[in-house]
Amino acid sequence: MNSMKTNLILPFGRPAVIASLVLASLSVVPVGVSLAQAQTPKHVLVVTTTTGFRHSSIPTAEKVIGDLAKRTGVFTVEYARVENNDPQYRGADGKPDRAKYEAAIKAVLAEKMSPAALKKYDAVIFANTTGELPLPDREAFMDWIKSGKGFVGMHSATDTFHNYPPFVEMIGGTFKSHGAQVEVDAINQDKSCAACRHLGDTWTVFDEIYLFKNFDRAKVHGLLTLDKEPNNKTPGDYPIAWIKEYGKGRVFYTSLGHREDIWDAEWNDGRGGGRKNSPEISRQYQEHILGGIKWALGLEPGEVRLPGTTIP
């Protein structure tokens, strides 16, 4: 006779005791987890430096990520940022002077991303970075991720380090091109992942939609994709967001994040208009990146499952 059957024939009262013990343990565990998170927030470095195209949405992205940290209390943020258009980096002609702002970028990255400085962070976010960034030691940065840290990339994070294959391998793809900004129905590939569980079967967003090279569907766990090319609508697989492992590290990337109004529910063009995404879409985007950040920090469950592998 097994123990299940034994319990069924026990006198009234014993199963109730067992049930209350189960309920007690269920109610204790989540409280303990949230207290631990509240007591020891993770540390995240947000990098927004650009040596290529500079998105006007960068200040919005910086603010939104900082607000998410404050609102949730589960992580703190520091920034590695240089505003290339700032007057201090302009030349005699009044235009941004590449030598000046690149020297500033080199200095801030030397300070925040040296092997010693990285030790205090649990994850690094590349929010709309572009170009070949002058990291003090990019191999050490890759090794830092591999050691079990988190990496999060938004939008033009894949338009960064085109000429450094380890970065491409780590993030999972390289920006190739984009058409006109367009409304798309992104297919939710994993409703159990923290980055997507608040979304329905499809999520309609308006943004600049990237096409990729160096992307291998077999090497990522898909979160959002399109079943047709965003602009000409040719059927196919057009990835938008994914997670993957890099050594022991956890990588989350979403190609969405070009427009201010996808980041920020409050944004308008200064005359109360200009939005293509509703405030609700912005809030959903914030939950999308928050879920991805928390997953990369190890604060949310979710195994990386590659296509063709069996779900245990």
Ligand SMILES: [Zn+2]
């Ligand atoms: Zn863009």
